[in-house]
Amino acid sequence: MTMLGQLDFSxxxxxxxxxxxxLLFSLKLTLVAMSGGIVLGTLLALARTxxxxxxxxxxxxxxxxxxxxxxxxxILWFFFLIPLFTGAPMGAENSALITFTAFEAAYYSEIVRAxxxxxxxxxxxxxxxxxxxxxxxxxxxxxxxxxxNMLPVLLTQTIVLFQDTSLVYAIGAKDLLKxxxxxxxxxxxxxxxxxxxxxxxxxICFCLSTLVKCLQKRIAIIR
Numbered sequence: 001m002t003m004l005g006q007l008d009f010s011x012x013x014x015x016x017x018x019x020x021x022x023l024l025f026s027l028k029l030t031l032v033a034m035s036g037g038i039v040l041g042t043l044l045a046l047a048r049t050x051x052x053x054x055x056x057x058x059x060x061x062x063x064x065x066x067x068x069x070x071x072x073x074x075i076l077w078f079f080f081l082i083p084l085f086t087g088a089p090m091g092a093e094n095s096a097l098i099t100f101t102a103f104e105a106a107y108y109s110e111i112v113r114a115x116x117x118x119x120x121x122x123x124x125x126x127x128x129x130x131x132x133x134x135x136x137x138x139x140x141x142x143x144x145x146x147x148x149n150m151l152p153v154l155l156t157q158t159i160v161l162f163q164d165t166s167l168v169y170a171i172g173a174k175d176l177l178k179x180x181x182x183x184x185x186x187x188x189x190x191x192x193x194x195x196x197x198x199x200x201x202x203x204i205c206f207c208l209s210t211l212v213k214c215l216q217k218r219i220a221i222i223r
Contacts, residue, residue: 015183022179033100041108115150
């Protein structure tokens with residue numbers, strides 16, 4: 001009680017501009033990595049389910065390798081090693097955007113692959129019977145059903161992705177956690193700012209989790 005009584009949350013107000021900037025970057029990183037990750041993940045999933053052995057093995061090697069390495073290590077490797085090859089620094093923000101997109105693609109790939117496998121085989125036969133090519137069947141029959149089935153899992157992975165954005169703190173990117181650190185140091189109240197940011201993380205993740213539960217119920221009704 002004594003420790004709680006010493007907390008002073010009056011500095012939250014003056015610190016909001018810093019927190020807002022950090023939150024915007026965290027949300028931008030989440031949206032970019034989610035969008036790019038789903039696109040690249042879909043391509044990887046299609047390659048893994050392809051009848052072409054070379055494409056399937058290459059995609060499997062990428063996915064298995066990336067999923068076996070901690071995200072923090074990938075962030076640090078990319079941030080420190082890429083400039084050695086390019087000869088020019090990329091900056092913490094750009095490095096984070098590229099790293100997260102490439103990393104998340106491996107996880108979204110497995111979700112998409114499971115979604116593709118969830119579509120009954122007779123659906124593909126029916127599409128072929130209607131004269132659709134493989135690409136047309138994939139675009140108009142398979143993928144729409146697959147994405148509907150895997151939408152809750154995609155959102156769940158996105159929640160994890162949003163939480164993982166705090167790891168860019170390690171390379172100095174100005175995300176939500178970094179904003180809390182800067183504000184806490186400026187006003188000499190780090191505990192209050194970390195608690196406030198933790199509340200923001202919880203609120204956003206809780207709302208998204210509630211949305212996932214609603215989607216799961218809705219999809220279950222459709223089935």
